[in-house]
Amino acid sequence: MDPILTTIDEALKRKGLSDAAASKLAVGHPSLIKNLRMERKGEKRYNLPALQRLSEVLGLEFYFGPPRSAGAPPTTTVAGEQFDTVARYDAVGEAGNGMINFDGPPIDHLAFSKRWLAQNGISAGDSVLINVRGDSMEPSLYDGDLVMIDRRKRHIRSGQIYAFRDGETLRIKRIEVIPSTALLLRSDNPKHPTEHRIGDAMNDISENILGQIVWSGHTWG
Known part of the structure; x- marks a missing residue:
């Protein structure tokens, strides 16, 4: 076989x-x-x-095998169920514009069910958690929301939301691809205009994708 x-x-x-x-x-x-x-x-x-x-x-790495982790994350067991933890960084992804510092050690870890991670093709050791700033991705993502970035998913699939470096800024946008022509950086909030990137600017975005947003958490109140 x-x-x-x-x-x-x-x-x-x-x-x-x-x-x-x-x-x-x-x-x-x-x-x-x-x-x-x-x-x-x-x-x-x-x-x-x-x-x-x-x-x-299918939630696989491109080498076509079970997802490999960049490092073994801390694990825990609750009521007999195993959990992996995902590192949370003191960094903010701008859903608008701004400067950002993504360096330094994680400030803590959040636990996610190993079963849920496997079902969604997510490797805890290859993912990070950061907060969103700004309103340009509402109603999908709100200011202050926590998002998980899968750093293995850097190949742009049109219409998905990605975290990427844009100069010195860490940004979060929905990216649409016009093959061999342009990238459209879309905000889900209609108050914010779509940005068009062509030529070298398009290539700069493609080469600086940090990963796809695969989960978000919203705090109420």
């Missing part, structure tokens, strides 16, 4: 996705995994960009 297809099958089962559904999420048509299962002269031929997009849909 092809080890890549075995890994795909295991991830499909964890995610509860069919071949067609996962393929459509990854590349926009339902035949990607079907084509991967087909033999050509006894050999498999893989489209690497398509595999990279599929790995993100």
Whole structure:
């Protein structure tokens, strides 16, 4: 059995996705995994960009194996259930504009169920928590919200929310891709205009993605 297809099958089962559904999420048509299962002269031929997009849909690293952690996070057990902890940094991602310092050790850790992390393809050791500042991403993210950044997910999938460095600023925006043409930095709050980046400015954003926002927590009151 092809080890890549075995890994795909295991991830499909964890995610509860069919071949067609996962393929459509990854590349926009339902035949990607079907084509991967087909033999050509006894050999498999893989489209690497398509595999990279599929790995993100299935919560896998691009090497196509179980997610590897950059470092073993502290763990704990509550009522028999295991939890991994995600480092929280004294840093603020601007949903508008501003200067930011993302350096230094974490100020604390928050615990998340290992089962929930695995179901969502999140590696605690490769993720960080920071706070949001500003109102430009409302109603998705509010000023003061805590967000989790998956640092493995740096390949831009159009329409997702990312944290990225823009000069000396750490920003959080929904990024849309116009292939080979431009990146659109969108705010969910209609009061804030969409920013267009082309040429070198587009490449600068692509090269400075810190990761995708995969979870947020909102404090009431």
